[in-house]
Amino acid sequence: MKRTYSTELAKYLGKTIMMEGRVYNIRKLGGITFVILQDQYGLTQCVGEHLDVLPKTGSVIRLTGEVKAEPRAPHGVEVKIAALNVINEPTEELPFDMSKNDLNLQLTTLLDYRPLTIRHEKVKAIFAIYDTVIQSYAEALKKLGFQEIKTPKILGAATEGGSNFFKVKYFEQEAFLAQSPQFYKQMCAGAFERVFEIGPVFRAEKHFTTRHVNEYISLDAEMAYIKTFSDIQKVLTKVMAHIFAQIAKHNQNELAAYGATVPAVPKKIPSLKLADAKRTIKEKYGYEIPADTDIDPEGERLVGRYAAEELGSDFVFLTHYPTDERPFYTMPNKKDPSVTEGFDLIFRGIEIATGGQRIHKYEQLISSLKKHGFNPESFDFYLQAFKYAMPPHGGWGMGSERIVYKLLGLETVKEAILFPRDVKRLVP
Amino acid sequence: MKRTYSTELAKYLGKTIMMEGRVYNIRKLGGITFVILQDQYGLTQCVGEHLDVLPKTGSVIRLTGEVKAEPRAPHGVEVKIAALNVINEPTEELPFDMSKNDLNLQLTTLLDYRPLTIRHEKVKAIFAIYDTVIQSYAEALKKLGFQEIKTPKILGAATEGGSNFFKVKYFEQEAFLAQSPQFYKQMCAGAFERVFEIGPVFRAEKHFTTRHVNEYISLDAEMAYIKTFSDIQKVLTKVMAHIFAQIAKHNQNELAAYGATVPAVPKKIPSLKLADAKRTIKEKYGYEIPADTDIDPEGERLVGRYAAEELGSDFVFLTHYPTDERPFYTMPNKKDPSVTEGFDLIFRGIEIATGGQRIHKYEQLISSLKKHGFNPESFDFYLQAFKYAMPPHGGWGMGSERIVYKLLGLETVKEAILFPRDVKRLVP
Numbered sequence: 001m002k003r004t005y006s007t008e009l010a011k012y013l014g015k016t017i018m019m020e021g022r023v024y025n026i027r028k029l030g031g032i033t034f035v036i037l038q039d040q041y042g043l044t045q046c047v048g049e050h051l052d053v054l055p056k057t058g059s060v061i062r063l064t065g066e067v068k069a070e071p072r073a074p075h076g077v078e079v080k081i082a083a084l085n086v087i088n089e090p091t092e093e094l095p096f097d098m099s100k101n102d103l104n105l106q107l108t109t110l111l112d113y114r115p116l117t118i119r120h121e122k123v124k125a126i127f128a129i130y131d132t133v134i135q136s137y138a139e140a141l142k143k144l145g146f147q148e149i150k151t152p153k154i155l156g157a158a159t160e161g162g163s164n165f166f167k168v169k170y171f172e173q174e175a176f177l178a179q180s181p182q183f184y185k186q187m188c189a190g191a192f193e194r195v196f197e198i199g200p201v202f203r204a205e206k207h208f209t210t211r212h213v214n215e216y217i218s219l220d221a222e223m224a225y226i227k228t229f230s231d232i233q234k235v236l237t238k239v240m241a242h243i244f245a246q247i248a249k250h251n252q253n254e255l256a257a258y259g260a261t262v263p264a265v266p267k268k269i270p271s272l273k274l275a276d277a278k279r280t281i282k283e284k285y286g287y288e289i290p291a292d293t294d295i296d297p298e299g300e301r302l303v304g305r306y307a308a309e310e311l312g313s314d315f316v317f318l319t320h321y322p323t324d325e326r327p328f329y330t331m332p333n334k335k336d337p338s339v340t341e342g343f344d345l346i347f348r349g350i351e352i353a354t355g356g357q358r359i360h361k362y363e364q365l366i367s368s369l370k371k372h373g374f375n376p377e378s379f380d381f382y383l384q385a386f387k388y389a390m391p392p393h394g395g396w397g398m399g400s401e402r403i404v405y406k407l408l409g410l411e412t413v414k415e416a417i418l419f420p421r422d423v424k425r426l427v428p
Numbered sequence: 429m430k431r432t433y434s435t436e437l438a439k440y441l442g443k444t445i446m447m448e449g450r451v452y453n454i455r456k457l458g459g460i461t462f463v464i465l466q467d468q469y470g471l472t473q474c475v476g477e478h479l480d481v482l483p484k485t486g487s488v489i490r491l492t493g494e495v496k497a498e499p500r501a502p503h504g505v506e507v508k509i510a511a512l513n514v515i516n517e518p519t520e521e522l523p524f525d526m527s528k529n530d531l532n533l534q535l536t537t538l539l540d541y542r543p544l545t546i547r548h549e550k551v552k553a554i555f556a557i558y559d560t561v562i563q564s565y566a567e568a569l570k571k572l573g574f575q576e577i578k579t580p581k582i583l584g585a586a587t588e589g590g591s592n593f594f595k596v597k598y599f600e601q602e603a604f605l606a607q608s609p610q611f612y613k614q615m616c617a618g619a620f621e622r623v624f625e626i627g628p629v630f631r632a633e634k635h636f637t638t639r640h641v642n643e644y645i646s647l648d649a650e651m652a653y654i655k656t657f658s659d660i661q662k663v664l665t666k667v668m669a670h671i672f673a674q675i676a677k678h679n680q681n682e683l684a685a686y687g688a689t690v691p692a693v694p695k696k697i698p699s700l701k702l703a704d705a706k707r708t709i710k711e712k713y714g715y716e717i718p719a720d721t722d723i724d725p726e727g728e729r730l731v732g733r734y735a736a737e738e739l740g741s742d743f744v745f746l747t748h749y750p751t752d753e754r755p756f757y758t759m760p761n762k763k764d765p766s767v768t769e770g771f772d773l774i775f776r777g778i779e780i781a782t783g784g785q786r787i788h789k790y791e792q793l794i795s796s797l798k799k800h801g802f803n804p805e806s807f808d809f810y811l812q813a814f815k816y817a818m819p820p821h822g823g824w825g826m827g828s829e830r831i832v833y834k835l836l837g838l839e840t841v842k843e844a845i846l847f848p849r850d851v852k853r854l855v856p
Contacts, residue, residue, distance in 0.1 A: 002651065020819070022819075025705075030624070031582060040620065054497070088789060088817045089817050090815060090817045091817075097550055113812070115619075115809070115810075115813035118616065124619060127575065127620065128575065142674035147556065147559045148559045148563065150645045152643055153581070156854030166582070166596050167596070168595070168596050168599065168605065170642075175854055184847060187542070187543040188546065188846065192468065193468035194468065199627070199628065200581050202581075202600075214598075230479065233799055325541070347766045348502075360516055363625070381542075382543075382856070387518060387549075388518045388543070388544050389488050391515065392516075400578075401799065418577060418578065418612070426584030428617070
């Protein structure tokens with residue numbers, strides 16, 4: 001007998017069907033047993049009379065029964081159990097009640113018990129949305145003529161500054177884990193013009209915040225033959241619009257579980273120069289950031305608040321960051337080389353993406369490397385692309401998990417990662 | 429003026445257009461200059477009379493001109509250059525002729541000059557097809573109800589045997605790079621039922637072969653509520669059919685560049701028990717593999733030959749490998765526990781995927797761990813999923829690059845990787 005899923009039951013009213021899944025909850029009232037069965041797509045109320053087997057909560061079972069109308073049950077139907085078999089059962093009792101609407105666990109417990117807690121309906125919702133983010137990111141860029149690339153995560157040299165790299169013992173050599181696909185996506189833009197990558201990046205930073213982890217999935221893109229960095233902002237805006245349209249299309253139940261709403265992505269996301277944004281939040285909210293620092297989390301939060309309150313947007317670009325605070329490959333502004341042709345994208349008060357135009361001329365790059373205190377010889381493999389002429393280009397890197405974290409209003413980005421890695425956590 | 433691409437020119441016959449791209453080749457015959465311009469989608473013949481600028485090969489240029497019919501040129505059109513500007517040019521001469529149909533370089537040179545060689549039309553073709561493989565793998569599985577997951581690549585424990593792991597210094601701890609997402613995808617199958625992952629895996633193996641690298645992109649999947657491992661084979665067969673259908677749809681030019689043809693994926697891929705396959709290749713080709721080894725590359729090649737010659741298939745499953753040679757989590761056959769409920773998928777004589785049913789009962793898994801010489805306590809985080817009941821499940825891992833390697837008949841899998849990593853190579 002073919003397996004029927006929770007979401008298909010209404011089609012089988014009056015019919016006998018077979019279901020498989022997990023006992024999410026079980027209650028006995030006299031001779032009547034209520035089994036809440038969980039499958040891939042959700043929950044089903046199943047009712048048995050005088051069952052000879054009483055499966056434990058968390059068991060994996062198979063049951064057959066007739067589909068009956070029941071307005072108070074999910075999907076308006078319930079299954080009257082005819083037969084029930086236990087396929088597998090827990091070898092010990094579940095450590096907490098998995099059937100509550102909210103798990104309400106300490107973060108440590110939530111993550112220590114990850115193989116179990118990801119089975120909770122509300123936790124599953126997070127990763128259904130995460131899946132949509134990943135798929136729709138690729139879809140949007142494919143439609144815009146981008147090609148997906150996969151670049152190495154083990155590097156022979158610690159580039160982009162040298163600090164914050166995890167070291168790897170690579171046979172007899174020392175190697176490093178990629179902090180970003182930056183150099184590789186640029187080299188690929190020199191060949192394929194428009195590229196994107198979805199892959200892990202590794203940051204050896206001793207953060208203890210709700211927005212940082214040491215390994216995450218970066219959504220990267222790089223495009224050649226741009227005129228200015230606004231070409232990049234336009235593409236990123238289209239990508240964000242597609243991601244949220246797809247979430248709205250596929251994940252209404254998951255959004256509802258968190259009382260979350262999909263933001264409207266403006267046709268043109270408002271853009272503020274960093275210096276203007278700092279002045280604005282000082283005037284409006286009395287929050288002052290020293291002239292020589294770029295922006296801090298509270299500053300981002302207030303810029304987000306300003307964008308929402310005054311510009312009617314959940315998104316805002318911050319542009320023209322100081323050249324000194326950006327990586328050596330960042331293109332400086334022609335008129336004022338102390339600021340860059342780059343941007344951060346702020347979503348609901350948190351930076352989710354950083355991008356901009358890159359330097360494409362060999363000599364300018366060499367001089368910028370030196371200005372940043374690097375020895376160009378250490379960058380030979382990367383400079384090759386420039387020696388043989390790069391087109392004008394730029395792109396972005398975006399934190400995939402931060403999108404879901406802010407969309408659902410989670411307490412930390414770690415909740416949006418299946419098995420997060422932080423300074424202390426390597427397990428599970 | 430908007431940029432026009434090589435593939436769009438025929439639409440603009442008689443019109444003046446603007447193109448940007450790279451000078452793939454340039455020849456001067458008297459006062460006439462032929463510029464072969466390369467853009468993202470291919471080559472265009474452009475003709476100029478008495479040009480005042482003569483760009484170097486490899487330069488990035490912009491030109492405007494009129495589109496004219498020219499039956500001997502690509503797409504049946506050429507561009508009569510009205511104006512030409514050099515945007516960027518090489519700072520030194522290209523080290524080899526990039527305009528030949530075949531680069532014909534030593535592998536070392538091909539890879540040392542990767543930022544340059546990926547700009548070659550025939551090399552670009554490889555990565556256009558690779559992109560299709562990645563996109564269509566996800567598409568096929570999404571259609572079949574699978575959810576994409578992303579699991580950590582830095583692990584707290586070297587599992588699955590302990591050898592062949594790269595070590596990472598993780599703050600004050602020792603960590604390891606994931607050899608496969610095996611444990612994580614199983615834990616996720618316990619929650620989401622059907623999952624897949626596209627991500628890097630790292631193997632610290634001292635191979636020097638044409639089929640191995642130390643970092644590659646693994647195409648993984650895991651599915652719960654299976655009856656037997658043939659349920660997995662059926663899904664994998666559908667996935668392969670979709671991948672090759674999409675390549676046939678999108679990549680005819682790229683296939684033609686290699687004289688390659690897309691294989692027909694049989695509705696049911698032939699399946700041979702390993703012991704029978706060994707007997708067959710001994711009888712047919714006189715090649716004997718000792719009873720106590722599973723199969724070697726020459727054996728795989730001959731099994732592939734047998735499948736092609738006698739079974740009319742470019743694909744063949746090998747099943748029932750010895751339990752001793754498979755990982756501890758592999759489900760043994762009920763009737764004969766010395767063989768497993770697993771398979772390898774051979775494509776044109778090379779193993780591209782390994783899969784099978786996994787043990788789902790806690791006690792059986794503990795006993796298998798012990799039998800394989802492991803201490804179950806080291807697997808606590810993984811065993812948690814089983815303590816709280818796993819459904820019957822299984823899946824596969826597949827080497828993405830091997831598919832392209834064999835499809836195009838490349839000399840080594842390294843040619844199918846943008847920036848491959850082998851025992852000696854960490855750069856570029």
